[in-house]
Structure formats: C-alpha cells, structure tokens
Amino acid sequence: MTSVAFETVLFLCSLSWIHLSLAHTVEVQSGEDATLLCPNTTIIPSLLIWFRFMNRSEPHCVAKIFRSDQPASFCGGAESNRFEVSSNMSTIFLKIKNVTESDSALYFCGYKISGHPVIVQSVYLKTQEKPTETTSLATMILSMVTLILTKVTICFVIKMRTRTGMKFMRSEEEQDRLFIQRNQRKRFSFS
Numbered sequence: 001m002t003s004v005a006f007e008t009v010l011f012l013c014s015l016s017w018i019h020l021s022l023a024h025t026v027e028v029q030s031g032e033d034a035t036l037l038c039p040n041t042t043i044i045p046s047l048l049i050w051f052r053f054m055n056r057s058e059p060h061c062v063a064k065i066f067r068s069d070q071p072a073s074f075c076g077g078a079e080s081n082r083f084e085v086s087s088n089m090s091t092i093f094l095k096i097k098n099v100t101e102s103d104s105a106l107y108f109c110g111y112k113i114s115g116h117p118v119i120v121q122s123v124y125l126k127t128q129e130k131p132t133e134t135t136s137l138a139t140m141i142l143s144m145v146t147l148i149l150t151k152v153t154i155c156f157v158i159k160m161r162t163r164t165g166m167k168f169m170r171s172e173e174e175q176d177r178l179f180i181q182r183n184q185r186k187r188f189s190f191s
Helices: 003-022 133-163 172-190
Strands: 024-029 034-039 048-053 060-065 083-087 091-096 105-113 116-128
Touching: 024 034, 034 048, 034 116, 048 091, 060 083, 060 091, 091 105
Parallel strands: 024 116
Antiparallel strands: 034 091, 048 060, 048 105, 083 091, 105 116
C-alpha cells in the first residue's frame, strides 16, 4: 500500500468514527446474500472505494470502482468470488455472497475529490446465525413440556377444588348465603 493510499485509509477510518453513530444496520442470516448501498454523489468519474472495518483494527479495502461502466477491482484479501460491485448512475452496490459471521463489520464507502477523501455512507452489517435443527428440536421439546405441565396444573387445581367442595362459579347471592351459613354454624358451635 502506498503512502498516499495509507493516509487515505487512515483519514477514512477517522471519519468513520464520526459517522459510526449515523451508520444504519443491515441484518442478514448466515448463508444469505447481503447488498450494501452507497449513493453516487459525484458528477465526474471518481475512484470509489469500499472499506471494511472489523474489530477495531485498521480498515481494509474491499473493492475499488472508477466508473459504472468498468469492472471493479478487488483489494488484497477480498475474495472476488464472494464480493461483487456494481453501479448505476446513482448508486454503487457491494454484494456479499454467502455471508458468514466473519463478514459482520462496519462497511463504508468513499471517494477522493482533488486528493481529499470523502466518506459517503457507512453501513453496519450484522450477521445472525440460522437456527439449527438442534435449536428447533430443543424449542419444540420445551414447548411440549410447558404444555404438558400447564395441563397437569389445571387438572390438579380442578381436582383440589372438587375434593374440597368448592365450585368454580358461584353467584353473589350463593356466596352470600354460604357465608351466612358458615357464620351461623360458628355461632352455634360456641354456644
């Protein structure tokens, strides 16, 4: 990496910290494709660069594109079979195929105007693991156990109420009559 390119990366990195709070998040499950967007705000053809910033390390260049009608070039370490850059007049797309957990990072795009780097967009890509069969089976088993325990509890409550002579629904008049009968029995038992 040349000195100028390294200075550009450092400057873009420092600007990304400012834009980190403004970055929007794209969530995708492992194995799916993710497409990140960068608005093309330049009027004249400019070199646009996609960077990836992982685990507070220095940013790594993913791809560069100069014009929308030319193919992108991929930087060292970026797998061209997993990354795809395309562009139209208004947007530059970075497509990441078959996303893995290691792809979770802050991605930002920028370009240089008169030798000065400009950050255009920052996007946080968050990868979620797909639920495995084991997770699904465990969830199903826990649901079944919960259902069975709920049924057992309801049956137990019903059995206890019927043994003690309590009824589920009593009218207010019936409750008042039972209350008076109980109090009368207590009075007669003390006399």
